[in-house]
Amino acid sequence: MVQGDREHSSSSHPPRIHGLNVASECAPLEIVFEDPRLKKTPGEPSLKLPNQFTSLVEGLANGDSQKERRRQHGLDSVEKLRHKMARLRNIDLVRRPHQAPTLDCWEQLVVIAATVVDLHLGEEDTASLTINSLNGRELSHDTILRDRKAARQVVKLIDAMNLYWKHDLAFDLLVLLDTPLSILRQQSVHQFQGLERLLRGCTPSAELQYCLRLYIPFLVMLLRPVYSLFEVQDALNTSLLHESDYDAFLEVVALRYDPIKDTWMPK
Numbered sequence: 001m002v003q004g005d006r007e008h009s010s011s012s013h014p015p016r017i018h019g020l021n022v023a024s025e026c027a028p029l030e031i032v033f034e035d036p037r038l039k040k041t042p043g044e045p046s047l048k049l050p051n052q053f054t055s056l057v058e059g060l061a062n063g064d065s066q067k068e069r070r071r072q073h074g075l076d077s078v079e080k081l082r083h084k085m086a087r088l089r090n091i092d093l094v095r096r097p098h099q100a101p102t103l104d105c106w107e108q109l110v111v112i113a114a115t116v117v118d119l120h121l122g123e124e125d126t127a128s129l130t131i132n133s134l135n136g137r138e139l140s141h142d143t144i145l146r147d148r149k150a151a152r153q154v155v156k157l158i159d160a161m162n163l164y165w166k167h168d169l170a171f172d173l174l175v176l177l178d179t180p181l182s183i184l185r186q187q188s189v190h191q192f193q194g195l196e197r198l199l200r201g202c203t204p205s206a207e208l209q210y211c212l213r214l215y216i217p218f219l220v221m222l223l224r225p226v227y228s229l230f231e232v233q234d235a236l237n238t239s240l241l242h243e244s245d246y247d248a249f250l251e252v253v254a255l256r257y258d259p260i261k262d263t264w265m266p267k
Helices: 002-011 051-059 063-072 078-089 097-102 105-120 124-135 141-165 169-177 189-199 216-223 229-236 243-253
Strands: 255-258 263-266
Touching: 051 063, 051 169, 051 189, 063 169, 078 105, 078 216, 078 243, 078 255, 078 263, 097 124, 105 124, 105 141, 105 169, 105 216, 105 229, 141 169, 141 189, 141 216, 141 229, 216 229, 216 243
Parallel strands: none
Antiparallel strands: 255 263
8 A cells, every 4th residue: 555655646746857847847838819800001012113213313303414315215306206206106016016026115105005095995906906916925914904004104194294394394204214014014103103202303404495295195196096186085084285286296296108118207
């Protein structure tokens, strides 16, 4: 009985492992319950701007840099602008898909704006064929939507800066932005707003000379001459300029059609 009592007594104490008392030195298990009503607030969207945006702002910092930037992009003479408009008028990605790789960034953006108008007017086939030709393949629906959104954001930016600056330099932003669609489509509304805030710190030079307003609806109408200005502006949600402004635009552009070469050329 003594032996049995001794065994029972020794088994009632917790074992010791390497000199540690398990019961006294192990931390108790702690269970934490999270209140599902306390949702985490989402992080603020990134406001980091692409290099093209910051480069644009730097290039418009003063009158001299504005002149140089316009010269680099061929915006400093009537002749250069007429050639740009003739080139734009000849773009037809449905009939000539081989043109797509040759387009400048601003021309790609005008093409996307034209597809926004196509869809607005029920021309789905024209829009689809144009987008596929522009990219050389079919894009996901999400990417197409982001491209259209980018085009609308640029239209909105130009309108806002024209009203703020009260200067035609705003219309040059389409070309001066010089940003590929692959980058524009990644920018959020907040990033376009950030660009607008930075541009408000730039003052257009009074020495800049203008002969042509590169208003996106006017450029779309060079691609889609069968559409009316009202239809194009309605689709792009802009009403900045009017029919009389478009007539003045056409007088400066002064294009002629060469039936032998099947191309539009400056007069």
